[in-house]
Amino acid sequence: MPRYFADSAESIVADALAGFASAHADLVSHHPDHGYLRTRNRSPERRVGLVSGGGSGHEPLHAGFIGAGMLDAACPGRIFASPHNRQIFEASRAVAGPGGVLHIVKNYTGDRINFGIAAERLAHEQIPCARVLVDDDLATDSEDIVVGRRGTGATLIVEKILGAAADEGRGLDELAALGAEVARRSRSLAVASAAHTTPGTGGRAFELPDDVLEFGVGIHGERAEGTTPVMPLGQLVRTMTTRLLAALPDTPRPRVLALVNGLGATTSLELYGIHHALTAALDDTGVALDRSLTGTLVSALDMRGFSLSLLATDDELLRLWDAPARTPAWPL
Amino acid sequence: MSATPTSAPHHLTYDTTAAWLSRFATTAESVEPELTALDQRAGDGDFGTNLAGGMAGVRRALDALSDAPPAGRDSPAVPLATAARVFLDDVGGTSGPLFGLLLQELATAVATNPATAGTRELAAGTAAGAAAIQRVGEAEVGDKTLVDALVPAALALAECAPDTEPGQSLHQAAAAAHEGARATTDLRARRGRASYTGDHARGVPDPGAMAIALLFASYDDALSSLHQLP
Numbered sequence: 355m356p357r358y359f360a361d362s363a364e365s366i367v368a369d370a371l372a373g374f375a376s377a378h379a380d381l382v383s384h385h386p387d388h389g390y391l392r393t394r395n396r397s398p399e400r401r402v403g404l405v406s407g408g409g410s411g412h413e414p415l416h417a418g419f420i421g422a423g424m425l426d427a428a429c430p431g432r433i434f435a436s437p438h439n440r441q442i443f444e445a446s447r448a449v450a451g452p453g454g455v456l457h458i459v460k461n462y463t464g465d466r467i468n469f470g471i472a473a474e475r476l477a478h479e480q481i482p483c484a485r486v487l488v489d490d491d492l493a494t495d496s497e498d499i500v501v502g503r504r505g506t507g508a509t510l511i512v513e514k515i516l517g518a519a520a521d522e523g524r525g526l527d528e529l530a531a532l533g534a535e536v537a538r539r540s541r542s543l544a545v546a547s548a549a550h551t552t553p554g555t556g557g558r559a560f561e562l563p564d565d566v567l568e569f570g571v572g573i574h575g576e577r578a579e580g581t582t583p584v585m586p587l588g589q590l591v592r593t594m595t596t597r598l599l600a601a602l603p604d605t606p607r608p609r610v611l612a613l614v615n616g617l618g619a620t621t622s623l624e625l626y627g628i629h630h631a632l633t634a635a636l637d638d639t640g641v642a643l644d645r646s647l648t649g650t651l652v653s654a655l656d657m658r659g660f661s662l663s664l665l666a667t668d669d670e671l672l673r674l675w676d677a678p679a680r681t682p683a684w685p686l
Numbered sequence: 687m688s689a690t691p692t693s694a695p696h697h698l699t700y701d702t703t704a705a706w707l708s709r710f711a712t713t714a715e716s717v718e719p720e721l722t723a724l725d726q727r728a729g730d731g732d733f734g735t736n737l738a739g740g741m742a743g744v745r746r747a748l749d750a751l752s753d754a755p756p757a758g759r760d761s762p763a764v765p766l767a768t769a770a771r772v773f774l775d776d777v778g779g780t781s782g783p784l785f786g787l788l789l790q791e792l793a794t795a796v797a798t799n800p801a802t803a804g805t806r807e808l809a810a811g812t813a814a815g816a817a818a819i820q821r822v823g824e825a826e827v828g829d830k831t832l833v834d835a836l837v838p839a840a841l842a843l844a845e846c847a848p849d850t851e852p853g854q855s856l857h858q859a860a861a862a863a864h865e866g867a868r869a870t871t872d873l874r875a876r877r878g879r880a881s882y883t884g885d886h887a888r889g890v891p892d893p894g895a896m897a898i899a900l901l902f903a904s905y906d907d908a909l910s911s912l913h914q915l916p
Contacts, residue, residue, distance in 0.1 A: 439783050440775045464780070470822035471783045475774060478790060500876070 357656075363553035367410045367432055374417055378682040381421050388444035389437065392427040393420045395680065397521040402529055403427065403449035404520055406458040406513060407442060408465055409434040411550075412573060415510060415652045418683025424517035425458075425681075433553055433655075434574045436464030442472035446483065454482030454526045458512055458533065460505025461489035484526050486533030488512050490540045490663060492601050493570025493578060506573055507615045507652045507663035508540035511675075514684070518677035539666040541601045542613075543594045545582075546571040546659030550618060553655070573617070573654040591631035592638070594662050599641060602666040609642040611675060613663040616650035620660050625649065628660055644672055649685055695909075696851055698762035698796060698803045702905075702912065704748055707769050709908035711741035713900050724893040732779050733893045740777040740785070744769040763797035781832060781894045784823060788815030788836065788898075805855040809843035812859065816840045823877060827866075830875040830887065832894030838862035839902055853909050860902035867895035 360366040375384030375391065382391050390407070406416045407429030416428035426449035429437035446455040455476065459469045469485060476483040490508035516533050524532075546568045549559040552575065559575030562568060567590070570578035582590075602610070614629045616622075629648045636643050644667050652661070665671065679686070695702060714737045721734030747768045751758060758764065770793050773786030788811075795811030796803040816836045825831040827838075842862035846855040870892040 438778065443774075466824075467780050467822055468783075471774065471787060474787055474818050474822060475790070478794065 357551045357556055358553060360553075363433070366553055367430065370410070370413070371417075371430060374682070381680070381682055382417070385444070385448070388448075389441040390427050390429045390445035390448070391417050391420055392445065392449055393422065393425070393681075395422040396426060397422060399523040400426075400520050401451045401453035401523050402520050402526050403446065403451050403455040404458060404513070404516055404529075405429065405442065405446050405449060405455055406509070407431065407437045407445070407469075408460050408462070409436060409574070411655045412653055414650075414683035416513070418651075419510065419513050419517075419679075419681050421679065421681030421684070423521055423677060423679030423681070424513055424684060436462065436468045439468045439471035439475070442469055443475045446472060446476055447479070447481065450476075450481050450483075454484070456516065456520075456526060456529050456533070457483065457485045458509065458516065459485055459487050460509050461487050461502055462504065463501055465505075482526050484530040486512060486516070486530055486537060488537050488540075490537065490542045491572070492541045492543045492597060493572070495601065504572060504576075506544065507542040507613050507661045508537065508665065510615075510651050511540055511611065511613060511663065511665050512536045514679065515671060515674045517679060518674035521677065536665065536671065539603055539605075539671075540663060541598050542661050542663040543598055544571050544573070544617065544659055544661035545569050545590065545594070546617060546657050547584075548619070548658040549575055550655035550657040568659070571617075571657070571659060573652065573657075575654070575657075587627060588631045588634060591628060591662070592635040595632060595635040595664075596639070598662060598664045599639060602664060605666045605668065607642070608640065609644050609667055610636070611644055611665040611667045611672070612636075612646040613651070613661075614646065614648040615652050615661045615663065617657040617659040617661065618650060618653035619656040619658045620650070622649070625660060628662075632662065645675055647685065651683070651685075695853075696804065696849075697801070698807075698852055700759045700762055700764060702852070702909065703762040703796070704751075704765040705908040705912050706905045707741075707744055707765050708748060709911065710901050710904035711745045713904055713907075714738045714741040714897070717896075717900065721893045721897065724890055724896070727887070727890045729887075729893070730779075733781050733897075736777050736779045736782040737785070737897055740773050740782050741769075743772040743776055747772055761797060761800040762803055763793045763800055766793035766796060769793075780823075781897075784819050784832065784894075785897070787818045787822065788812070791815035791818055804848075804852045805843065805846050805850040806848040808852060808855060808859075809840065809846065809848075812836070812840040812843050825877040828873065829877040830870045830873040830892050830895075831877050832892065832898050834870045834873075834892060835863040835866040835895035835898035838866040839898065853906060856902050856905040860899055860906070863895070863899035863902050867891055867899045870895050 427445040429441040431437040488505035489503040491504040718738040725733040770789035791814035792811035839859040
């Protein structure tokens with residue numbers, strides 16, 4: 355594994371978790387026996403614990419968003435592999451409030467099954483549990499895809515808004531409904547100019563010629579359905595934005611919250627340039643940009659790419675987005 | 687099965703459920719190469735190993751229990767709950783923990799009536815296990831998964847009179863599960879790892895479904911061996 359600063363593909367996740375726990379010891383505690391991280395601070399109003407998780411390699415998602423105003427616990431799996439149901443079950447038991455526990459799950463088969471098994475175990479212990487499924491990836495919106503759209507960048511938006519709502523003492527059903535609504539109003543699309551490095555092999559997950567982009571790429575090295583020739587950035591972002599806006603549900607006034615997200619090896623310099631192009635594209639279409647967030651937040655190891663996520667917002671969602679949060683990676 | 691002993695116990699006991707699982711552990715170990723071969727042709731190749739490893743863990747947990755005070759060994763639910771915990775906590779992959787859900791529901795159903803648990807509880811537990819697995823895995827009969835064996839087994843148990851001797855009703859369940867597992871041979875998988883291999887899975891029965899059939903069949907064998915004890 356020559357390209358990563360890590361001793362081996364086997365140790366990369368465990369070493370990072372240990373380091374994360376010590377770097378943020380004031381905010382999170384690490385429970386290595388059961389494989390989860392949990393917050394040290396929590397609003398006294400919160401009645402429902404929020405738990406998320408998934409394969410590693412998407413940092414700072416999810417562990418970076420544990421803390422007051424966001425998640426109560428996160429369960430990291432191996433690189434791009436679902437966490438074990440035991441991690442999710444133990445984390446959920448540890449952070450469940452009097453109103454139970456809500457699972458925020460990206461739509462992938464392994465994650466659905468392992469969170470589902472944990473939910474069955476929680477039911478056996480009479481711990482109320484519900485699930486929000488995030489399925490925002492426009493590239494996988496096809497009737498041929500039986501398992502539905504993948505869950506990607508909008509997961510962070512769901513975690514932020516639900517965190518704020520949970521801090522207001524809302525109940526499980528209300529939070530689950532709110533999460534489903536945020537997911538329904540969110541779509542994402544990603545492009546890449548180069549695949550990530552696979553830790554096990556040290557090689558690129560796939561190869562791309564210099565003059566094309568993978569258009570609609572996944573966050574695990576899943577190739578897109580197609581490629582597109584390299585084009586000016588403004589044109590690329592406008593194409594993506596137009597498709598995203600067309601997929602959002604109709605709202606009385608077109609207004610969005612935007613996440614400009616790096617996939618791991620895209621610089622801040624580039625991401626802000628992309629944000630500039632996004633602003634222009636929205637201006638052209640008369641859509642108001644209410645809030646935005648730019649950074650490497652839902653990554654795919656060191657993929658050279660970016661994703662755009664748009665949420666069709668309203669005053670209430672904005673209020674929850676603006677609520678304070680204190681976690682290792684929340685930037686606002 | 688004609689070998690069912692005439693003195694078959696009318697209710698489940700700690701000894702019969704422990705012997706049942708122990709017998710299934712032996713079976714899982716002996717068929718591991720076949721299950722692995724099936725899973726290599728149609729899935730990701732780890733099912734046989736996970737099942738055998740999980741059942742080896744169950745056997746160790748049951749051995750540890752045999753040294754526990756008798757109070758810990760007074761219910762037929764205890765071995766089932768022990769096995770459920772091992773499968774849910776310690777087995778990797780997807781099918782293993784789903785197996786754990788079935789065992790958990792069987793344990794819960796048997797625990798509602800530990801002194802007289804029998805066919806009624808086995809039917810309730812199997813139906814609840816099938817429902818839980820379907821809630822989680824979203825598979826229907828015909829998708830070429832362990833559900834193809836489990837749902838027929840639950841139906842067979844439900845059709846038995848509630849006072850049927852457990853060996854007899856589990857024998858019926860095993861036959862129905864076996865039939866369901868065999869019927870997966872010609873199917874194209876729609877769920878699980880095998881769904882990614884398309885037509886490669888045709889001609890190969892689903893290993894998870896086969897394992898469900900073997901689980902129910904192991905009770906008969908366990909009773910025979912219990913009765914052969916001096």
